[in-house]
Amino acid sequence: xxxxxxxxxxxxxxxxxxxxxxxxxxxxxxxxxxxxxxxxxxxxxxxxxxxxxxxxxxxxxxxxxxxxxxxxxxxxxxxxxxxxxxxxxxxxxxxxxxxxxxxxxxxxxxxxxxxxxxxxxxxxxxxxxxxxxxxxxxxxxxxxxxxxxxxxxxxxxxxxxxxxxxxxxxxxxxxxxxxxxxxxxxxxxxxxxxxxxxxxxxxxxxxxxxxxxxxxxxxxxxxxxxxxxx
Numbered sequence: 554x555x556x557x558x559x560x561x562x563x564x565x566x567x568x569x570x571x572x573x574x575x576x577x578x579x580x581x582x583x584x585x586x587x588x589x590x591x592x593x594x595x596x597x598x599x600x601x602x603x604x605x606x607x608x609x610x611x612x613x614x615x616x617x618x619x620x621x622x623x624x625x626x627x628x629x630x631x632x633x634x635x636x637x638x639x640x641x642x643x644x645x646x647x648x649x650x651x652x653x654x655x656x657x658x659x660x661x662x663x664x665x666x667x668x669x670x671x672x673x674x675x676x677x678x679x680x681x682x683x684x685x686x687x688x689x690x691x692x693x694x695x696x697x698x699x700x701x702x703x704x705x706x707x708x709x710x711x712x713x714x715x716x717x718x719x720x721x722x723x724x725x726x727x728x729x730x731x732x733x734x735x736x737x738x739x740x741x742x743x744x745x746x747x748x749x750x751x752x753x754x755x756x757x758x759x760x761x762x763x764x765x766x767x768x769x770x771x772x773x774x775x776x777x778x779x780x781x782x783x
């Protein structure tokens with residue numbers, strides 16, 4: 554349905570089969586993926602076909618025994634879901650990207666990365682006060698620092714097919730319970746229930762108006778024409 558409905562859209566440059574699929578039966582997964590690839594290419598031979606996996610370890614051998622995809626993507630959340638206590642996210646990300654790129658030898662997308670943060674949570678020492686794991690605290694200083702580390706790594710990887718910071722806006726997710734413990738002064742912590750049911754990895758808050766500090770980091774990186782300070 555996806556290919557038949559959208560194949561005429563000129564903005565579509567490739568097809569993606571999946572997002573964060575995992576299984577212990579790699580041969581079964583390879584057989585299924587190759588079947589879908591064959592089906593899609595029979596419907597549209599003009600575009601590349603790939604898939605995205607969750608990649609949470611240093612070992613990239615779990616890529617379904619290298620199916621016949623033209624490209625693949627990894628969602629790697631260094632400093633958030635994995636390597637949570639690392640004080641050098643650039644180095645940790647470089648290690649994971651290098652191992653994965655060398656393992657498969659085909660175009661790779663850095664398809665998701667990021668972390669939570671809110672403009673109403675601050676700390677002078679975010680590495681000491683931000684609780685990751687269940688993510689009770691979401692200091693904007695930590696989010697900013699982590700994105701700076703990711704950009705430093707991405708700049709050294711021009712071979713990446715594309716990169717996707719996740720995500721533009723905070724979204725409502727009932728079971729997330731993220732970011733509602735806030736601190737305006739870095740010391741006093743209180744609950745803000747208006748932030749309780751959010752997934753707040755966005756560069757802009759749920760109101761689609763309030764731009765977080767990392768928004769301006771990406772604006773400065775991507776926009777090489779306009780000069781500004783924030």
